Amino acid sequence: TDRWTLSSTLLSSEELRRLVSVTALLAADSKGELSDPSKDTLGTMSIPLTASLLGLRPSTARGSAFRAISAAWPDALAAAGEPSFLEDIELQRPGTATAWVSSWSKMLWYLGASNPQLTAFLLSLLLELGRQAANPGSLYEQLFLKAFPLLMPFLVGQRAGGGMETLPPPLALLPSGTTGAQGLTAMLLQHLPKLNESFVASLTRLVCRWSDVGTAGDGTSDSKLAPARLGPECCELILEAVLQGKQSGCGKLLTLRLRAALAVLATTSHARPLSAARVLRAQQTALQLADRIAGWLMSDFTLAAAGLSAAKLGYDDQRCLAVQTLAWPLCKQLCMAGHQFAPRSLCVLFFCAARLPDSSSIRPAGSLEWGMFLGDVFVTLVARKGGGSALLCNCQPTDDERGMAEAVAVSPICDASRAGGLSWKALLGNKDLCVSEISGRLARLFVAAWMRSVPVGEWPAAYELLIKLCLRELRSTRDHEPAVTAGRCPSVPVLTEAIMFRNEHALQTNEWGNLRSEVAACLSSDPVLLVCTAQMLREELRGRCAVEREAVDVPVQRRSDWQALEAVVQLL
DSSP, rough: TTOOGGOOOOOOOOHHHHHHHHHHHHTTTTTSSBOOTTTTTHHHHHHHHHHHTTTTGGOOOSSSSOOHTTSOOOHHHHHHTOOOOHHHHHHHHHTHHHHHHHHHHHHHHHTTOOOOHHHHHHHHHHHHHHTTTTTTSSHHHHHHHHGGGGHHHHHHHHOOSSTTOOOOOGGSSSSOOOTTHHHHHHHHHHSOOOOOHHHHHHOOOOOOOOSSTTTTTTTTTOSOOOOOOOHHHHHHHHHHHHHHHSHHHHHHHHHHHHHHHHHTTOOOOOSSSSSHHHHHHHHHHHHHHHHHHHHTTTTHHHHTTTTGGGGGGOOHHHHHHHHHIIHHHHHHHHHTTTTGGHHHHHHHHHHHHHHSOOTTSSSOOOOOOOOOHHHHHHHHSSSSSTSOOTOOSSSOOOOHHHHHHHHHHOOOOGGGGGGTTTTOOOOOOOOOOOHHHHHEEEEEEEHHHHHHTOOOOOOOOHHHHHHHHHHHHHHHHSOOOOOTSSSSTTHHHOOOHHHHHHHHHOOOOTTSSOOOOHHHHHHHHOOHHHHHHHHHHHHHHHHHHHHHHHHHHHOOOHHHHHHHHHHGGGGG
16 A cells, blocks of 8 residues: 555545446446447546546646536546546556547547547647656656557548548548647647657648648639648648657758658649639748748757757857758759749748848858859749749749739738848738739849848848849840740849849948959859949940830830839949
């Protein structure tokens, strides 16, 4: 008797044994197996008692309790302070507590979407178990580790046979929102003690397929939402559990997480989107997930996992290095996945740049080189070979491109002022975006990310490099075939936005052509352009604007681009 815990003062060993035996019978069917809650009300009513015996306090659990089991709540134990009998139960009947907790995970699969209230109640109990399992080596941790794998069918469903489409998991059929079953499940995932490759892959597929991005083509054309979907809040929390769980994420796990991030960024609709509203919702969700990924990439957690915090660099330079060595390679991989992802890649870069130290405060020039990095950014996002610029410069954008542009226009997270750029008032639901305005908004994000990526003391040099790269791109198209030159050039809206940024911040240009190291490193193959002064390039652009003004048979969008540049070129 000296081995009993404090709970033994409430019940004798014999009383506890009888209570546990009877409770175990209530929780099982006639064969001693887990009962189906849709057919066995008695087994369902045992849930509050088993939870209370384990000290999980169902009376304070989140969610609305199922009415049929409210009468079975152990008021007597609650009045006694709801002590935990877990250790006593394990001493008397080893494995009984594990069977009880495991049954909750299995019940979630049985229930499916038939009873959201009971599902939320069970998830609340498992969430409380996860909190108790935070103590390493405890019995609660052992219970949690054994019960959690049984949640997988509920989380990700089961693949259909015969080559049929994967059936929706029960989770995707339940109410969304942070307080519903989906939110509770996502919060439960935050308590995962360990991730493996299979589990990371399963959760990544879950987000990719059942987010509003993957389900944009599911259901009927007159439905605003897919019949089975995960809400954006749930997707963000699941992604957070994958990317920033309890494990440090070094080595192989960091690689797994980067692959998961790329898979989510490269997600497209499972079927052709059914409406413009669905396209917009999909693109907005994609931007929210991209912003969440950017936050992970730039966090102290990831910097430590990648070994960047150990580098002999200052705090500011460590984060700039994270942009160059973690965020940008991921953006390039996303561009390689398809030209349609180039605008999304630009947004990821912008979201990461927005998390760099505030460039409005004077800070010394860092020890990192940035010229070649920014040159690569320009070639990848603006001067893309074969078209597909991140600025969406097609004269007739596709539905997906318009949806992306509209999502950027209405999403506060895409305000360029987040990264020190010029603010652009959100459209507040106005969907009449002209093609030139689409490119202008994306160009503003590009310029903001470009300038934020360097110390403020290097802004004049970064501005010089951007202007000269744009001029080089314009010169390269001058002698092309008419069919090529008749299209829009992404460098034009970038020039316009860069000049407006320069005017806002009064950047000096009197040092242009003095072979500053970062500019020279990127333009070494074009010595003539390298030594050009600001006045020389301004006159060249004014002449080009005059030629474009007189051009005939050119798309109206191209003419609008050049008119916008001509209005500000004097401020170059």
